[in-house]
Amino acid sequence: MKKKINLLFESFSARITKAAGKPLAFIMAVLVILVWIITGPLFHYSDTWQLVINTGTTVITFLMVFLIQQSQNKDSVALQLKLNELIAASSTASNRLVNIEDISAEELETIKKFYISLAALAKKESDIHSTHSIDEASIFHSKKQRHRKG
Numbered sequence: 467m468k469k470k471i472n473l474l475f476e477s478f479s480a481r482i483t484k485a486a487g488k489p490l491a492f493i494m495a496v497l498v499i500l501v502w503i504i505t506g507p508l509f510h511y512s513d514t515w516q517l518v519i520n521t522g523t524t525v526i527t528f529l530m531v532f533l534i535q536q537s538q539n540k541d542s543v544a545l546q547l548k549l550n551e552l553i554a555a556s557s558t559a560s561n562r563l564v565n566i567e568d569i570s571a572e573e574l575e576t577i578k579k580f581y582i583s584l585a586a587l588a589k590k591e592s593d594i595h596s597t598h599s600i601d602e603a604s605i606f607h608s609k610k611q612r613h614r615k616g
Contacts (some may be wrong), residue, residue, distance in 0.1 A: 479536040486530065496520075 502519045509515035546567055553559045563584055566577070 475548065476536065479533040480540075482530075482533050483537040486534075 499519070502515075506515060546565075550564045553561065553563050563577075566574070569577075
């Protein structure tokens, strides 16, 4: 039952998210606002007249947040899996980056520093086709530490 509900919600959210991103959805929203503005004088710009648009937009925004988040979560997982496949398929890529999205922010910062180091190494190269890896940066770092201690 839970699986069926999840599939229905996933399907519904995908359709609504796609529809909401189309020009027709924007045109419809503009038309609703225009109708609301035009009816202002008819209702003497009353509190109820204002409440209609405020309530309507608040409810729609509230519901859309959940639908868009569902689509974003699915897209994010799909993107991560594609990147994991590319990393796993490459013999020169570091497998430590597979599922990197599951590590802590502190660990991400540490790995980011390695990539900053790699960028610095790449800048020093006269050959733009030269590459470096995290493992290579780690080896150089270890050698430097041994040299300093030695």
